[in-house]
Amino acid sequence: MYGVINEFKHIEMPQMLSLGTNMFLSLPEIIERLSLGNKCLLITDKFVENKYGKEVKIILEEGKIETTVSIIEDSTLDEVDKQISVLKELGTNFVVGLGGGKPIDVAKLTSFKANQRFISIPTIASHDGIASSRASLKGIGERHSIQARPPIAVVADTKILDNSPYRYTCAGCGDILAKKTSLKDWMLSHRIRNEPISPTSVALSEMTVKLISENANLIKSHSEGYSRIVMNSLISSSLAMCVAGSSRPGSGSEHMFSHALDSIAETPALHGEQCAIGTILMAFLHELDWENIQSIMNTIGIPTTAKKAGLKDEDIIEALRIAHTIRPERFTILGKDGLTHEAAVNVAVKTNVID
Numbered sequence: 001m002y003g004v005i006n007e008f009k010h011i012e013m014p015q016m017l018s019l020g021t022n023m024f025l026s027l028p029e030i031i032e033r034l035s036l037g038n039k040c041l042l043i044t045d046k047f048v049e050n051k052y053g054k055e056v057k058i059i060l061e062e063g064k065i066e067t068t069v070s071i072i073e074d075s076t077l078d079e080v081d082k083q084i085s086v087l088k089e090l091g092t093n094f095v096v097g098l099g100g101g102k103p104i105d106v107a108k109l110t111s112f113k114a115n116q117r118f119i120s121i122p123t124i125a126s127h128d129g130i131a132s133s134r135a136s137l138k139g140i141g142e143r144h145s146i147q148a149r150p151p152i153a154v155v156a157d158t159k160i161l162d163n164s165p166y167r168y169t170c171a172g173c174g175d176i177l178a179k180k181t182s183l184k185d186w187m188l189s190h191r192i193r194n195e196p197i198s199p200t201s202v203a204l205s206e207m208t209v210k211l212i213s214e215n216a217n218l219i220k221s222h223s224e225g226y227s228r229i230v231m232n233s234l235i236s237s238s239l240a241m242c243v244a245g246s247s248r249p250g251s252g253s254e255h256m257f258s259h260a261l262d263s264i265a266e267t268p269a270l271h272g273e274q275c276a277i278g279t280i281l282m283a284f285l286h287e288l289d290w291e292n293i294q295s296i297m298n299t300i301g302i303p304t305t306a307k308k309a310g311l312k313d314e315d316i317i318e319a320l321r322i323a324h325t326i327r328p329e330r331f332t333i334l335g336k337d338g339l340t341h342e343a344a345v346n347v348a349v350k351t352n353v354i355d
């Protein structure tokens with residue numbers, strides 16, 4: 001057990017979670033049920049706009065919802081300010097974020113700052129920010145995560161997700177398996193620092209890891225609806241963060257390692273890919289069964305070595321060395337001082353992350 005338990009007082013959650021085939025068609029009905037109004041700002045990027053944006057706009061307009069499509073260039077605070085100006089000028093009632101991480105993060109923060117609600121429509125299953133209250137945006141030099149509000153609805157179409165590039169789905173699985181170490185870090189901090197812990201949030205997060213681990217072969221086989229398992233886990237992981245009121249259940253030392261890589265690597269890998277490698281390394285430090293975690297990742301097809309993820313060995317070592325500085329207020333297995341160079345090389349070599 002986790003010793004003294006403190007539950008959290010306020011929990012903000014999405015109101016509607018819609019997951020299934022042809023779910024786009026239900027958008028007008030969902031908007032009506034939630035009484036969101038009839039004027040929306042649809043935030044997306046160029047690629048997704050060509051693929052799905054036009055179709056979504058038609059569905060919304062057939063449902064008598066006046067829709068303005070706004071294309072973002074990147075996920076920056078400047079972009080959020082730009083979207084807020086567009087929103088104010090148009091006098092919209094709500095925001096829709098359509099796409100991968102960037103449009104959803106921009107839509108999340110835009111709607112939060114403008115005090116409007118937003119619908120999250122993920123077209124890839126690559127990370128667990130889909131239904132969470134935190135927005136990851138590019139700040140000055142490095143990526144930041146900002147507290148916003150969870151989407152009022154998540155609308156995920158499994159037909160689209162089943163056919164999305166498998167690399168992104170793998171990254172999503174990596175972001176879920178990362179909970180193996182982030183939960184250990186949270187419990188460690190609870191024991192050492194008496195940091196409050198939520199058993200509900202822990203149980204939800206553990207369930208997502210189980211879902212991915214037990215269905216690794218099914219995910220790999222791409223059987224119809226396989227993306228449903230991944231999206232279900234990602235949404236549940238977001239909910240675990242909503243319950244905790246922070247990213248604590250889903251983001252520990254392995255995420256700090258990934259954020260460190262973002263600031264070092266010339267070409268970083270996907271967030272979930274970096275977190276997966278971080279999980280193997282941190283599992284070794286936590287004395288968990290890292291070989292089992294690695295084997296599940298290999299079954300799914302998640303890259304488990306620096307080479308496979310297109311990362312440099314020296315960047316892995318440096319990221320391990322500086323990971324503890326990324327978020328010093330968050331206590332993890334890395335402690336206050338982090339790893340020595342020799343210890344970093346040792347963990348990376350012993351886990352076969354580097355040669």
Ligand SMILES: [Zn+2]
Pocket residue numbers: 127128175250251255271275
């Ligand atoms: Zn993550």
